[in-house]
Amino acid sequence: MTPREDQQELETQFAQWRQxxxxxxxxxxxxxxxxxDHLRGCVDxxxxxxxxxxxxxLVAVKRMGSLDELSREFAREHSERLWQQLVLTGGxxxxxxxxxxxxxxxxxxxxxxxxxxxxKVPALFGLDMADDAPFYGVNFSLFALPWLAGFLAWRRQAxxxxxxxxxxxxxxxxxxxxxxxxxxxxxxxxxTAIHLPIALWLVAGLAYVATEWRSSRRRMDFIRFTGEWVVxxxxxxxxxxVLTGFTAGTFLAIGIDPKTFIWQWLLPCxxxxxxxxxxxxxxxxxxxxxxxxxxxxxxxxxxxxAVLLAFLxxxxxxxxxxxxxxxxxxxxxxxxxVVLGLLLYSLSARDPLAPPGLFDxxxxxxxxxxxxxxxxxxxxxxxxxxxxxxxxxxxAALGENVVLLANLAWSAWLxxxxxRRRTPFVxxxxxxxxxxxxxxxxxxxxxxxxxPLFSYA
Amino acid sequence: MVAKDLVAxxxxxxxxxxxxxxxxxxxxxxxxxxxxxxxxLDWTEGLLYPLLxxxxxxxxxxxxxxxxxxxxxxxxxxxTNAGLDELAEQRRQWDTVVDALKEIWLGLRHGGPLAxxxxxxxx
Numbered sequence: 001m002t003p004r005e006d007q008q009e010l011e012t013q014f015a016q017w018r019q020x021x022x023x024x025x026x027x028x029x030x031x032x033x034x035x036x037d038h039l040r041g042c043v044d045x046x047x048x049x050x051x052x053x054x055x056x057x058l059v060a061v062k063r064m065g066s067l068d069e070l071s072r073e074f075a076r077e078h079s080e081r082l083w084q085q086l087v088l089t090g091g092x093x094x095x096x097x098x099x100x101x102x103x104x105x106x107x108x109x110x111x112x113x114x115x116x117x118x119x120k121v122p123a124l125f126g127l128d129m130a131d132d133a134p135f136y137g138v139n140f141s142l143f144a145l146p147w148l149a150g151f152l153a154w155r156r157q158a159x160x161x162x163x164x165x166x167x168x169x170x171x172x173x174x175x176x177x178x179x180x181x182x183x184x185x186x187x188x189x190x191x192t193a194i195h196l197p198i199a200l201w202l203v204a205g206l207a208y209v210a211t212e213w214r215s216s217r218r219r220m221d222f223i224r225f226t227g228e229w230v231v232x233x234x235x236x237x238x239x240x241x242v243l244t245g246f247t248a249g250t251f252l253a254i255g256i257d258p259k260t261f262i263w264q265w266l267l268p269c270x271x272x273x274x275x276x277x278x279x280x281x282x283x284x285x286x287x288x289x290x291x292x293x294x295x296x297x298x299x300x301x302x303x304x305x306a307v308l309l310a311f312l313x314x315x316x317x318x319x320x321x322x323x324x325x326x327x328x329x330x331x332x333x334x335x336x337x338v339v340l341g342l343l344l345y346s347l348s349a350r351d352p353l354a355p356p357g358l359f360d361x362x363x364x365x366x367x368x369x370x371x372x373x374x375x376x377x378x379x380x381x382x383x384x385x386x387x388x389x390x391x392x393x394x395x396a397a398l399g400e401n402v403v404l405l406a407n408l409a410w411s412a413w414l415x416x417x418x419x420r421r422r423t424p425f426v427x428x429x430x431x432x433x434x435x436x437x438x439x440x441x442x443x444x445x446x447x448x449x450x451x452p453l454f455s456y457a
Numbered sequence: 458m459v460a461k462d463l464v465a466x467x468x469x470x471x472x473x474x475x476x477x478x479x480x481x482x483x484x485x486x487x488x489x490x491x492x493x494x495x496x497x498l499d500w501t502e503g504l505l506y507p508l509l510x511x512x513x514x515x516x517x518x519x520x521x522x523x524x525x526x527x528x529x530x531x532x533x534x535x536x537t538n539a540g541l542d543e544l545a546e547q548r549r550q551w552d553t554v555v556d557a558l559k560e561i562w563l564g565l566r567h568g569g570p571l572a573x574x575x576x577x578x579x580x
Binding site (some may be wrong): 031 | 482483484485487501502503504506507508510511514529530531532
């Protein structure tokens with residue numbers, strides 16, 4: 001080997017070594033550079049002592065000791081590196097990523113401010129928050145979600161066609177919320193206030209998946225996004241609660257009553273802005289923290305299964321019928337939503353190639369017991385409706401129940417097949433992501449068709 | 458070879474002392490330690506670099522990346538005033554320990570090892 005070939009060979013070995021080192025979270029790139037300099041110093045000395053380049057490299061690496069041990073020593077001094085930090089703007093050491101994150105931050109602040117201001121725009125037209133509460137209840141999602149969708153569309157550099165579709169759908173939502181002559185105390189107002197956010201959230205989802213709306217993987221990403229967004233929104237809400245408490249307490253102490261400010265400015269504007277901020281946090285923190293929604297589902301799936309099984313045993317034991325009062329049906333709908341959420345978020349964090357395990361069986365038990373409870377409830381409800389006739393509320397609750405029941409029944413079947421190793425896991429994932437449009441369709445039906453169907457009652 | 462505990466205990470004053478001579482980089486510090494101890498002090502990279510980073514965090518040393526004429530870019534460490542104060546304090550403590558040990562070694566040489574043990578304890 002000529003000395004030049006030798007040198008080249010040595011450089012390749014250094015490059016390989018650098019790659020190894022950079023994979024360690026405990027070691028930053030500056031550490032890697034410092035250690036590489038050390039290694040080079042060692043190699044130079046050994047070569048000067050008469051070793052060939054690759055011999056010297058081997059000896060030098062050997063002397064440095066195992067990388068595991070080295071990382072451990074570094075971790076002892078830099079334990080904060082194991083707690084990954086959320087780098088909001090800059091400081092990643094990569095100038096391209098830094099400018100991008102700074103731009104993200106600016107656009108996010110703009111969108112959050114836009115959402116907060118939107119909440120107060122109707123006040124300019126004489127709609128007071130205290131007197132026109134139903135208007136604000138129905139329209140709240142229309143103040144915040146277009147801004148979130150706008151931020152996501154900007155990040156995805158959405159094309160004109162997509163932006164057109166988004167604008168049209170939000171406009172449709174605005175029409176549905178305000179064009180019908182609904183009495184303030186009608187059931188339809190409440191139904192719209194509940195279902196419009198669901199419909200619009202899925203419109204924001206369209207902005208999230210952008211051009212890849214057909215892709216099952218991207219839809220699953222949106223499901224993950226939704227879970228993390230909820231967690232962040234709740235956390236921001238908790239922080240906001242503390243802020244509100246201190247605002248109230250401190251200003252009352254000097255004789256100023258901040259009630260109007262808190263109820264008409266701080267809470268509504270803060271909530272609208274938090275919708276955008278939470279979305280931005282989920283976007284920038286990907287990979288910074290372990291996703292929390294799947295962790296929560298892992299904790300609660302066995303507990304919910306135990307409660308549901310106990311409930312079923314209690315029904316059989318006491319042979320008591322379920323007392324389906326007005327609230328009860330909603331409660332059981334929510335139960336199905338929770339079970340579906342537990343299922344979805346365990347799916348979202350599961351390695352698709354892993355073989356079925358104990359947790360999958362627990363999940364199957366959870367879904368089956370939820371189905372059993374729900375069938376009992378449906379019997380009661382069907383009897384109720386045939387006896388007293390349908391109202392908008394009952395029809396909506398029943399429709400929801402059917403939508404969720406269909407999803408869970410087929411999920412249970414697929415889970416069973418998966419546990420028995422008949423179908424691959426991906427079938428379950430496809431079923432869930434393929435079902436998303438059904439939720440959207442149902443939410444739009446309730447918002448658009450129900451009011452005229454039940455004569456605006 | 459010197460025992461690990463003793464190497465660890467003496468690590469800070471040794472590094473600060475070497476940096477008090479002149480500013481330096483990691484590999485050269487390690488070589489200097491070898492030279493000073495005749496190869497008896499077994500230092501590893503896992504000991505040196507995290508220690509340097511800790512001293513930097515505590516404000517005893519400063520570091521900067523630069524290249525001296527004709528050499529690679531390196532991270533040089535320089536001792537600060539706080540580092541000099543710390544070195545003086547460490548030196549005072551080590552002097553105390555060394556003096557005490559010297560007294561003992563001297564006593565042993567004069568009286569012999571058994572003379573120091575009370576007679577009652579002899580079996």
